[in-house]
Amino acid sequence: MNNRQVGEIFDAMADMLDIQGAGYHRVRAYRRAAENVAALGQPLQEIWSRGELESIPGIGATLAAKIDELMRTGQLEAYQQLRAQIPEGVVAMLQITGIGPKTAARLWKELGLESIEALERAAEAGRVRDLSGLGPKTEQNILAGIDALKRRTGRTRMGDAWPLARDMLAALRETKGVRQAAPAGSLRRMRETIGDLDLLVASSDPESVMSRFRQLPQVEEVLLSGPTKTSIRTHQGFQVDLRVLEPARWGTALVYFTGSKAHNIRLRGLALDRGLSLSEYALKREDGSEILCGTEAEVYETLGLPFIPPELREDRGEVEAALAGSLPDLVKLRDLRGDLQFHTTRSDGHHTLLEMAESAQAYGLEYALVTDHSHGLGVTGGLTVSDLQEQQAEIAAVNRQLGGGFRLLAGVEVEVRGNGSLDLPDEALAGLDLVVAAVHSGLRQSRDQLTTRMVAAIENPHVDIIAHPTGRLIGEREPGDLELEAVFAAAAATGTALEVNAHPARLDLKDVHVRRAIEMGVGLVISSDAHAAGDFQLLEFGVATAQRGWAAAGDILNTRPLESLLDWADRGPAGHTQRHR
């Protein structure tokens, strides 16, 4: 029973309790527990075996007992009972926009509808309007919502949502009266996937902004539109919400719409402690007078807090840290001096070594490590020992050509074979500046097998960095079944670094694992995994992921100057012996 499974059970229980009409706060307690379990970054099972479940925020005696039951028996009586009482299809109705727990319960109990399909037939037949309080419009909205649900492909990757947000905001900025325009919501917090896109605009002429927004070429359908809020659906079925407000209220609005919801609730609690009420419009005193905040910093300051970066706003301890003055000094994009994974046309990259080096230099990097695939990864036509030697000569030539201020480093992304050995000989690896090792095949191995294999790679004295440790592809492929605690322990013991792969499809390690790895003393690197000259910009996503994992510059090895990085890697035998003690 892993963290994800427990979280899903608590979330499902929250849905079912909600339909049953359980109290709002009880339902919220289950949802909060689900979120906090998902945010742990370490196995719930280990916390359970140490008897420390109640140390998890939002887990009290009752929920701890439920987790205990799940861990011991793999079952949960209370969950089974709920499932027996409420048809699965009724719970599924909650996914339809516009249908909440109250409506779902009534459709089920009063119309006998037990699935989305049955609901669709009833709505088409005009039977839904028979319920008091539901009319023809609601019926049409339900049908539109079912249609949207069928087309919905789940959450969108951060890397796909950003271009859409940038395009729409650029268009809105051209509208008269606009002072500020920014993304908000999970996109601004740089979550790996985005549900709906939230945009925020400050303008003296809201109606012009709304009008422009409704007419953007990306818009397929206007879902709702009022003076301050408009929601649309794009042709791809992606929902975008726009809020427009007056510039003087920008700070409170940006805090509010950036969220997370859980973070906002904490801020509101702090406001109440100070006799204030916080909304998206202002902080309000008890006498009704308003404190307007034009910046986010003013909002936090009024609450007695330092500025909390959006990437931390998940109610994962950032409010406590802010109160204690112990917020981390997060790593910034500009702290990165180099990149430690990119590819060229020698394997599966699209540009030559020189083109990639020039792009890396133009991007502002001081060094970059070439890491074409080794030959074991057949699909990419990877490097043999002699290819690697040829490339080293080429690297020297490019370094001479580019001159000072930038240094290309010799490396490889060597394949970790099924048994944990590497598919290049020691002699070939010894001549490189840094060696990156990765698993690309056999990710479906058993937990024991995969973990043993990964630990073997980590303990290999030639290996400096493990690339994309879990192998996941967001929305496409589940991570390998790894015992990450063992991987982190091995990495910390040997001084082998783990990668935070910046590609938006990977983001691997992910945020909560970054945080756990740092706690365990693991050194990290942020790498672009660039396959084309423009891909160094992806580093931004890797930095954001590290920030979400509370990483400071000191936790990230490629923030170091070249000399210091090479000292760490120390290719000499003594250095390795020392580091792999």
Place this chain on the structure above:
DNA sequence: GCCGTTTTCGGCCCGACTGTTTTCAGTCG
């Protein structure tokens, strides 16, 4: 169901929009 320099009970964030109502419930974020 959680939680506590308001501590074992009584709180638990705040507001917009819609559809259906004659003043508001439900949903959403």
